[in-house]
Each structure stands twice: as structure tokens, then as C-alpha cells.
Amino acid sequence: MKNLSRRDALKLSGAVAAALLPAAIPAQPTSTAQHASVRVWEIFELTLQGPREDAVINPWKVRWSVVLSQGNRRVSVDGFYDGDGKYKARFMPDAKGPWTYTTESDAPQLRGHAGRFDATDAKPGAHGPVVVHNTQHFSYADGTPYFPFGTTSYAWIHQPEALQQQTLATLKAAPFNKIRMCVFPKHYEYNHNEPEFYPFARSGTTNDYTRFDPRFFAHLERRILDLQAMGIEADLILFHPYDRWGYQSMSAETDAFYLRYLVARLGAYRNVWWSLANEWDLMKSKTLADFDRLFHVLESADAHGHLRSIHYSVTMYDYARPWVTHASLQTDEFEKAPGRLAAWKKPMVFDECKYEGNLNKRWGNISAAEMLRRFWLGVINGCYVTHGETYLPETDAAFNEDTTPTLWWAHGGTLHGESSAGIAQLRRLVEESAPRPSSRMGFDAPVNPYYLNAIAYAPDGKTAETILYYLDSHQPVWYEFPLPDASYTAELIDPAANTITMVPGNFRGKTAKLRLKVKPFQAVRFRLADTATG
Amino acid sequence: MKNLSRRDALKLSGAVAAALLPAAIPAQPTSTAQHASVRVWEIFELTLQGPREDAVINPWKVRWSVVLSQGNRRVSVDGFYDGDGKYKARFMPDAKGPWTYTTESDAPQLRGHAGRFDATDAKPGAHGPVVVHNTQHFSYADGTPYFPFGTTSYAWIHQPEALQQQTLATLKAAPFNKIRMCVFPKHYEYNHNEPEFYPFARSGTTNDYTRFDPRFFAHLERRILDLQAMGIEADLILFHPYDRWGYQSMSAETDAFYLRYLVARLGAYRNVWWSLANEWDLMKSKTLADFDRLFHVLESADAHGHLRSIHYSVTMYDYARPWVTHASLQTDEFEKAPGRLAAWKKPMVFDECKYEGNLNKRWGNISAAEMLRRFWLGVINGCYVTHGETYLPETDAAFNEDTTPTLWWAHGGTLHGESSAGIAQLRRLVEESAPRPSSRMGFDAPVNPYYLNAIAYAPDGKTAETILYYLDSHQPVWYEFPLPDASYTAELIDPAANTITMVPGNFRGKTAKLRLKVKPFQAVRFRLADTATG
Secondary structure (H helix, E strand, O other): OOOHHHHHHHHHHHHHHHOHHHHOOOOOOOEEEEEOOEEEEEEEEEEEEOOOOOOOOOOOOOEEEEEEEEEOOEEEEEEEEEEEEEEEEOOOOOOEEEEEEEEEEEEHHOOOHHHHHHHEOOOOOOOOOEEOOOOOOEEOOOEOOOOOEEEOOOOOOOOOOOHHHHHHHHHOOOOOOEEEOOOOOOOOEEEOOOOOOOOOEOOOOEEEEEEOOHHHHHHHHHHHHHHHHHEEEEEEEOOOOOOOHHHOOOOOHHHHHHHHHHHHHHHHOEEEEEEEEHHHHHHOOHHHHHHHHHHHHHHHOOOOOOEEEEEEEOOOOOOOOOOOEHHHHHHEEEHHHHHHHHHHHEEEEEOOOOOOOOOHHHHHHHHHHHHHHHHHHHHHOEEEEEOOOEOOOOHHHOOOOOOOOOOOHOOOOOOOOOOOOHHHHHHHHHHOOOHHHHHHHHHHOOOEEEOOOEEOOOOOOOOOEEEEEEEEOOOOOOEEEEEEOOEEEEEEEEOOOOOEEEEEEEOOOOEEEOOOOOOOOOOOEEHHHHOOOO | OOOOOOOHHHHHHHHHOOOHHHHHOOOOEEEEEEEOOEOOOOOOEEEEEEOOOOOOOOOOOOOOOEEEEEEOOHHHHEEEEOOEEEEEEEEEOOEEEEEEEEEEEHHHOOOEEEEEEEEEEEOOOOOEEEEEEOOEEEEEOOOEEEEOOOEEEOOEEEEHHHHHHHHHHHHHHOOOOOOEEEOOOOOEEOOOOOOOOOEEEOOEEEEEEEEEEEHHHHHHHHHHHHHHHOEEEEEEEEEEEOOOOOOOOOOOOHHHHHHHHHHHHOOOOOOEEEEEOOOHHHHOOOOHHHHHHHHHHHHHHHOOOOOOOOOOOOOOOOOOOOOOOEEEOOOOOOOHHHHHHHHHOEEEEEEOOEEEEEEOHHHHHHHHHHHHHHHHHHHHHHHHHEOOEOOOOOOOHHHOOOOOOOOOOHHOOOOOOOOOOHHHHHHHHHHHHHOOOOHHHHOOEEEOOOOOOOOOOOOOOOOEEEEEEEEEOOOOOEEEEEEEOOOOEEEEEEOOOOEEEEEEEEEEEOEEEEOOOOOOOOOOEEEEEOOOOO
């Protein structure tokens, strides 16, 4: 998939769909509708009335699809049943101009519908789904740089509504533009509650794996749109092992039924990523081959070509496999990043490098300073890092384990940690390293590693426009920083104090000799002198 | 050498010397002297008048030796010329009781002298040279535990006398019981001065590699005794690449000439370790085979069997070689220690894991907190760590490089850093883990790794008497620490604050649940309840 753009991928889906077209196109549409225009990257949704459940028909298993056309381009999206006789299909246009569609189905009521709509300019601030950019980085589909600064709240949508609203308010003020979250409810330490909604129809404690509960998905969609409104990508975890309801050990057929339904409903939401599993290697009822197969189901179903990865506990999935778009790591081995980047040729996100907090678990109690340091080490090594937070109250009740604490990592709520400000500063620094939006084609990959412990952003691939040095535990009172042969400004960055101090003068030559504060975890930014303003 | 004790090694030297004995023993001694008694681990020194330099004889090249006997045991030590017609030989008795000796030489004046002396109880506090104990640890030769907590001051003995005295005063108040120091003067960044003494006779800038300057060695010996009086081991670096005088590129013959002379003079000083080279791989005029050969010269010459190692810059020497007694590492890869301990089956000392300071060099500017953290990580992984300090003044003059700063790592002087108190605390904790001196045979090796991130000291090899946990960057508000099935007291240790707080009550069972401060870099000590007092 390396050389296949998103648009190519959509074409390919269209080509596959073309096999159905000889039947669909000559047929006289039973109806032709003119929809209002739809903005690029928003959702075109088609709703039809179709067969209701009876002794013969299970509408959740009725297959139907919509073939969308623009010129000679064809894209096929699967529709889905939403209950109450309503059949829906969703498509996210990625190009302006007129689109036509026809429908295809084994069910006569859903077959041969046709219509058209115009795709208009994207909303200001809407840049499309996130895609791989320049091998090891990301951008939005329109080319706008996207640098993931994620957080983790696995079960936030399965908490009481008031807590979900508090989570959304917290995210609004936080520096995160991606969140790892489970589709299924979660049963794990510190989180044993029942969710309000279940994905499958449920009677008592028995799941009916032949029917979905549309309320579950409507709720999930609301939360995805809530995140979208804040510019946050939903890194959706599709399977996980923390389960007492049965979702971790469904049949292969049910797994695929669930995946196709999920993709049909959510694929048109631009801020969706697919994380096939969390800690796949802890799911004892599935094998590695099962996940390979499920990746193929996912890739085949997804006309919109969202990012796809999988997260492990101990046994790393082979991220070199062509159906994986990026690595989703559980490790703090940042020093191995350059070698892995070279081997995989894909973006790497350290999705779990332990969480800021004070939890009684090794993975949940690193300090804010260490969390921030790990963000810097990830970025400096050409990768991206994801935050998580697990703070217990410092009370006797918490020590005696007779409270049910609200932990951001599981429940959402509020943030108690102190790493956010520094993460926000780093995100600004990285985003400022990208050119101004007007020159989106000028955006190019960080050249990494440019120097030891430094990352350089070089839009023209030659002269670094921005160079970030991170000093980690080093604290020289002065240091000669290597520079390319150009004129640079220098700024001293104190991530812990969230300050940036300009050094007077420009620096030209092989090195810039700077006087520094004698304290660890500082950074220095050099910017080409003529681009440092504006 | 694994199963060869120091005493065995002395016997072996004696056996080698025995080849000379048939000539020596039957000969009628030309003189028999009764010396005053000598304490065990002190120096028996025999001085004879011998041939002075003339057209034929170079007294520096006259070989002579003293064969010492106790019962059937024989030990041969080489003598050395000290100038002015004086020939000396030195021996450190390691067993009480009567010793006899005879001398052997090609020079008639030095041949056939005999005498006797009594070795008496060691001085209080004198425990003999440091030897390998229980594979991966050290003790003094009398079995008293020795845990190296070293520092580094490469060229302190080549500074003005007042500065040397200041260094000694600093060491007296510091927590260090080993110092890495060069025999030869050092030419390196921040240290370009001329020494007061040169090891070889010198005319202008020309060395006479056939003659030593005894003033150089007498000075070195004074400094070794100064260290000995403070209980500090002199980890003597015998070759190094930082040189403008020619000592790094002498002939193979001169190298051996120098080594044998040095060993003859210093071997009887109990606090001497041999570090064959510093950064051997940076000595461009020597090969790996040269160092192998020099190890053999050293091992062959040294009747007292002092510890032998070698230090590298990038290319690690193979510490599995049988003539190396311990590893002298330049790395901060503490996580690799357990594997290397298992492979080498020798003690490991992290002799350079970077220095506390603010220097404009990557190896010389870690924070005090990081230096202390590295000591803890070394100890917790069953190894030992060496300190160094490189603080530049925070002045314009230092920034402009128009001052000659005094850096502990090169010159000695005073310590400006803040890691010493924490290092002292860790040394106390480790030393307290050894049994009281009265039960010296009860001292046994730390069992490591006992638990992840913990080191346990188990004198009987079964029940851990002391368990040290180090939490590194983890900061749980409470934690359940695994324990053996016995009753333990618990203490919370804050290395940065240099505090130890007893937790009320005893802990018995599989775990001890402790409430902790939410801050990184803390430790916990558990001690068997019945040994925790006294």
C-alpha cells in the first residue's frame, strides 16, 4: 500500500464494486433523489425503508450497498440496518463536485435507488481523515500536517452520561488530538461497572449475536462527533481482552459480522482510526492468524481507507505487514525507534509507554516529568507518543481499597496530572515546525535522525528549517550545537517550566555556542533566520 | 582463576619462584637480619646496597628477588632499584607468624641475603587487599565485605601540592572508597599542565626509557598511603591515551619494564588495583594483542595478586578472559547487567556511566539526581558504580573559555555537586546489609535478581535478610511488595532527601502493602524482623 494514495484506495474499492454495476446501472432506478449539497469530508447519508424483521428475514443480515460515482470514479460503501425498517448508508466525499449514486441489494426494496448530490468546499478546519505522510509521519487527507499527541481513556463512553460530559469538557481544554478508546465495554481493575448500552441485542446476560442494538452505535457516533468537533481523532479499539460479556470470544463469523457493521456505520466519520485490538496477545481465544484474517475483513470492508493498526502487550505484531498502516507500540524503548522506522517504513506511535500517575501497578505510576520526557524522546526519535493518566486519591480510603476511584485512563473525568502543559508546548513546537497552511505542499517529513538527539524539519529536503535538540538528563552550562551552513535563530526551551526564551542574535556556521541553564530536561530550537518570524 | 584464592595465587607465585630456590636456599646467606615484626597487610621492606650505575651496569635493569617462606609456603617478590645504590623489595604478609626470606640476584651483592620477621595481628581496620567474593562481589582478603563506591580523578596527583592536599581533604569527607587515577600524567581537555614528576628520567622533553625517576614513584606511593589511611582503594590506571610525553607509545619492552617496576614498588600496598588502561581502544599505537600480552606481564609480575581489569571507550574488552578479575565498564546500560553477570561470572563496576556536572561534553553533564539514580540502578542490578564530577563555573569567563577551571574528574580539588549525600546513604544501606563484623564468615553474596527491581542480601543463601527495592521513575501511592515467607520491618527511603522513615509494624506473608510518597526515585528496605535491631 506504500504508493497507494487514499484516492487510489477509493478507486480500487470502486473497481471492486464495478462488478455489480452491469446489473445496477442499466436498471431503472425505483426512485431518484436530489439531495442538498454535502461538504467534502462530511457525511452523505442515504436512508431507505426496507424489509422489517419477519420469520424469514433478519434485516441485520441484509446486505446492501451504494455505489457512488464522480466521473469515471466509482466507490462502493456498504449500508447497514438501523432498526425500525430503516436502512442507511454513509459516504464521506473526498472531492468537490457532482456525485451520483445507485443502490444495490438482494432485497428488491433497497435495489436500484439513484440520486445525486454536490460536494462543496470543506468546512473551515475540516481536513479529512488522517493518512500516512512521507513514510513515517501523518497528515490529514488534504495535506495539512497532523502530529498525533494522543491520550487514553479506554472506557469513557461506557460511564454515566455526566461523567462523559466531564470528559469532553476536560478534552476541550487538553492538548490531545487523538484518544484511544474501546468500542466494547471494559472489565478490568478499577472498572467493573455495567455500560448503559450493549452492541448486540441482549436478554438478561445473553447476547443475541445475530442482531445489533442501534442505540449502542448511535451513542458511539455521538461521541465520535463530539470528538470531531474538538479536532480529536477517535483511535477506536475494536477488540480487547478485558471482558466479562463475551465479546472477546465470539465466533469468527460474528467477529466479521460486527466488524462489517461497525465499518458501515463509522467509516464515513473522518476522525476514525481502527485499532484492531488492544493487547491482542492477551486474547486467549484468538490466534495471530485470527487477527490477520480480521485485518483482511476490515481492509476489505472499509471503502474510506482509515488508518489500521493493532496494539500488543508483550508479543509485538509484525508491523511490516502490508495491511498495517502504522505501528501502535507498548514500550518505552525510544532508542530502538530509528532502527524500527528503517525496517518498517511506517509511522510509529508509542501508544503505551506507561501512564502518569501513582497507581499500584508498574505501568501506571510514572511522574509527570517522566511522561513529558517520554513525549520528547518519541518526537526527537521521529515518532509520536500517547498519554495516559492513573492517579489514585491520596486518602486512607484509596489505600484501603474501599473507594471506586475515577481514573482518566479507564473512566475519563478530569486530569489530575501535570504533564499536559508540557505536552501542549511540545505540540505547539512541532506544529510550528510545519510551514504555514498556505503552502501545504511545502510540508515535508522531518529528516531524522539529523543529529544525535535532534530532529530537523526540512521542507525543501535540504536545509533544515527547524531543528529541535532535546538534552534529556544532560545539563551543560554551555554547549556547541552543530548546525547546517545557514543562519539560525536560537531559543532555549524549558519544558517543565513551559517557557521559551529567545537567544539574542543569529547563529551561522558549523555550530552555535549557547549558554544554558544547569538543569536537566531542557531543549533548544533553531529556526532558519528568515522564516523565524511570521 | 575462578577457584583460585588469593592465597593459592601466592602459592603459585611461590611455586614459580621455587625454580630459583635450589640455587638460593643452599647458598650461605651473606647476611641474616632480624627485622622488627610487621603487621599482616602492612609492608615488609628489605633494603640492600647494591651496584651503582657504571659503564657496564644499569641498576634499573638489575633483576633481583626475595623469596619469602612460611612453613612450606614460598612467595617470590621482585625487588627494584630506588636510586643512590639502594635496592628495595616489598612484601605484604597475608598470614600471621614467622616468615623467613632469602634473596636471589645475578648481582652478587644482592644475592643470598636472608632474614626473618614475625607477622603480627593486622592493624584495626586493615583487612587486606580487595578480592573477588562469591563470583560477582568483592570483599577484603580477610573476608570483610567491601562494596566499591568509587570516584574518578584522573590526574589529581599531577597537580600542585596544595591542590592535592585539598583533594585529600575532600576525599576524607566524601563517601568514596575507591578512586580511579592515572599513574602517568594526563594531557586532555581542561588539563594541559606539566606534572612535577616524570616516571622516566627526562632531559628537556626527551625520556630516557632505561631509567626511572624514583621521585615520581615515591610521590605516587605517598598518595597511595594517603588514600589507604582513609580506606580508599587506588584503582591505578597503568596506560592511557591522553598523552603528549610519549608514554602511550613506548616499545613493548619498555611497557613491560615499566609494568614490572611499578608492580615491584606498589604490589605490597594493600589498597592497589590494576586498571591496565583507560579507554584502551583509543590508544592507537597499541593493539588488542598488546593488552593481552601486558595483562600476562602484569599477572606474572604480581606476587600479591591484586585485582586486574581494563577500561574501554567504545570497544569492550572481553571480560570473560581468565586474567581479568572484574569488568570495568563505560556504559549506562544497567538493564544488561544481569545477562553480563551470568555470562562473565565476575563482578561488574560501572566505572564510567557519565559524570555529574555541567560540562560542554555529553559525558560530563548529567544531573546529581541522575548520577544518584545510576548508583541505585547499578546496585539493584547486582553491580557497582563509580562517580565523577565535571562542573564548570557558571561565569562569563568560563563561557568564553578564558579560565582554567578545576574539575574534580581531572584535577581533584573540591566537590561542587549534590550526589554525594545520596551516594553515602546508599553505601550505608548496602554496608548495613552485610552482617555485623563479628560474623564475617556469615557474609554472603546478594541474591540477584531476587525480584524485579530489588536486590536481596541473604546470608544463609535462603531467607533474604535485607531486600532493597528501588522504584526508579515509578511513584505509586501504595504498592504491594513481594516478600519471602518471613517477618520483615519496612523503611521508606528517599535518596534525594537523604531520609529513612520506619513504617510501623512488621510485615509477614507474600506481600507488604505500603503507602508511599508520590514522587519518583524512592526506595524501600525490608529487613528480617529479628535482625533489624542492633
